[in-house]
Amino acid sequence: MYSPHLKPKVRGHMPVMLPMRLRADGLPLADRLFNLWTLTALVLALAAVLIGPAFAQLATPDERTILTILLEWTPTLAKGFGFNVLISVLSMLIGTVMGVFLGVLQVSQIRLIRQSAWLVTQFFRNSPWLVLLFYCILLIPFQFEIFGVKIPFPGWIKAVIGLSLPVMAYTSEFMRGAILSIPTGQWESAESLGFSRRMTLTNIILPQTVKRVLPSWMNLYAVLTMATPLVSIIGVDDVMALTRAALSAEGRADLLIPMYLYILSWFFLYCYPISSLTRVLERKYSVKL
Amino acid sequence: MTWTPQQPIVSLKDVHKSFGAVEVLRGISLDVMKGEVVCIIGPSGSGKSTLIRCINALNDIQSGSITVEGLEVNDPKLDKLALRKKVGMVFQQYNLFPHKTALQNVMMAPLKVLNQGRAEVEKRARALIAKVRLNGKEDAYPGELSGGQQQRVAIARSLAMNPDVMLFDEVTAALDPETVKEVLTTIKDLAADGMTCILVTHEMGFAREIADCIYFTDRGVIVESGPPATFFDNAQDPRTQQFLAQIL
Numbered sequence: 365m366y367s368p369h370l371k372p373k374v375r376g377h378m379p380v381m382l383p384m385r386l387r388a389d390g391l392p393l394a395d396r397l398f399n400l401w402t403l404t405a406l407v408l409a410l411a412a413v414l415i416g417p418a419f420a421q422l423a424t425p426d427e428r429t430i431l432t433i434l435l436e437w438t439p440t441l442a443k444g445f446g447f448n449v450l451i452s453v454l455s456m457l458i459g460t461v462m463g464v465f466l467g468v469l470q471v472s473q474i475r476l477i478r479q480s481a482w483l484v485t486q487f488f489r490n491s492p493w494l495v496l497l498f499y500c501i502l503l504i505p506f507q508f509e510i511f512g513v514k515i516p517f518p519g520w521i522k523a524v525i526g527l528s529l530p531v532m533a534y535t536s537e538f539m540r541g542a543i544l545s546i547p548t549g550q551w552e553s554a555e556s557l558g559f560s561r562r563m564t565l566t567n568i569i570l571p572q573t574v575k576r577v578l579p580s581w582m583n584l585y586a587v588l589t590m591a592t593p594l595v596s597i598i599g600v601d602d603v604m605a606l607t608r609a610a611l612s613a614e615g616r617a618d619l620l621i622p623m624y625l626y627i628l629s630w631f632f633l634y635c636y637p638i639s640s641l642t643r644v645l646e647r648k649y650s651v652k653l
Numbered sequence: 654m655t656w657t658p659q660q661p662i663v664s665l666k667d668v669h670k671s672f673g674a675v676e677v678l679r680g681i682s683l684d685v686m687k688g689e690v691v692c693i694i695g696p697s698g699s700g701k702s703t704l705i706r707c708i709n710a711l712n713d714i715q716s717g718s719i720t721v722e723g724l725e726v727n728d729p730k731l732d733k734l735a736l737r738k739k740v741g742m743v744f745q746q747y748n749l750f751p752h753k754t755a756l757q758n759v760m761m762a763p764l765k766v767l768n769q770g771r772a773e774v775e776k777r778a779r780a781l782i783a784k785v786r787l788n789g790k791e792d793a794y795p796g797e798l799s800g801g802q803q804q805r806v807a808i809a810r811s812l813a814m815n816p817d818v819m820l821f822d823e824v825t826a827a828l829d830p831e832t833v834k835e836v837l838t839t840i841k842d843l844a845a846d847g848m849t850c851i852l853v854t855h856e857m858g859f860a861r862e863i864a865d866c867i868y869f870t871d872r873g874v875i876v877e878s879g880p881p882a883t884f885f886d887n888a889q890d891p892r893t894q895q896f897l898a899q900i901l
Binding site for chain 1: 709711733734737738740741742744746748749750751752761762765766767807810811814
């Protein structure tokens, strides 16, 4: 958008030559108000309104304040949250490795492989995550027996597998798009230098996809982390399950909203920097590849 | 068939190539001897680029035969690597690997494809970069180089494979007028060293100066060919005359 206050620095300067840039001060008032900082302020204000009355009550003197209770439960809840983080990291890792592989198969020259990979990708990309989790819990046995050694397979590992499936499918799509977005000239020059298709892929094409995939991939991680409380439904002791346990142990109705808000803020603090960084990277990489 | 230097190093016989229903090459025959510099000129869409890409097996052909040092390019059992070691190619859009520095771009194929030793490859790569007059730009990424510099890195990258024939596909068409000269100088140096070069070009002055033989193609056939002096000053075919009148 043309900004009139920008003085021409070069002779022959014309507004049309300026890079396209959306500037907040060029937008209508309503759009200017709707930005990240005002939103954050709004959320915090809402939180204050919700928590405020709870603090104001402070009930009878022998009852502990809500703040005390939250602090008392913090170590336990933190352990649960650590579990969420662990599950998200592991699912992301496994899902990404499988997804990159599947994405490469999606651009295979062999039609059958290409189409099968496409089918798998589409299937898992369009399945509800919770249903996939249930499937993993039901289909995977609770322990494996290999050469007489019993290897237990606890629920949280099944949850990791369940969540890695959609990650795989999304990564696969990201990879397919990124690979196809690399100019064909790269393939041709590699071919004329004697690279085989596989070598071209690993040495030339895949390294170039990293920049293209990274922003969406990080975004996916943030989404995945926010979806990890789903595992509480299938009986994994994550932060959500522990919060519920804490609430029933305390048995105080006025604790409900503050405690969930407390957990919500943890997720916010963990995921917000990731999505901010994603935006930074998006801006950085979108200029020139 | 074993190849001897007395035979053409590149030989095309009645080559036909179609993209779907469109016949792009309609019976092309030409011979290039070792050390010769051949320029292919002609209006756009006349099949020049396709012709040169077929020599490198980037496009397959429907009928006819292409041999490079006796290797039958169109043979389905062809060892592509053997062909690519003999033939280097430079493209209009440079096609450097953007995630690698100039030096790494030059070193990559000998290291990964030929599995040669790093120290020796690096020495040769530095020498090649000096040869294309880019000393000091070894660690620059393609994005930091001008078009002409990128194109010269691309030439060095092709030379790193020690080819016997170099193909240039309109290598100056995407360049600024000032940088065209530096790339042409590089090609001239190469030709002076005795490299066999096949160029598709729109630089008529350059073609006249450097070529041993000029081929004029139009609508998939070679209309006229000959040494530059005869070709430019004494063209016989009316189509050639018309083309030359338009561009000269």
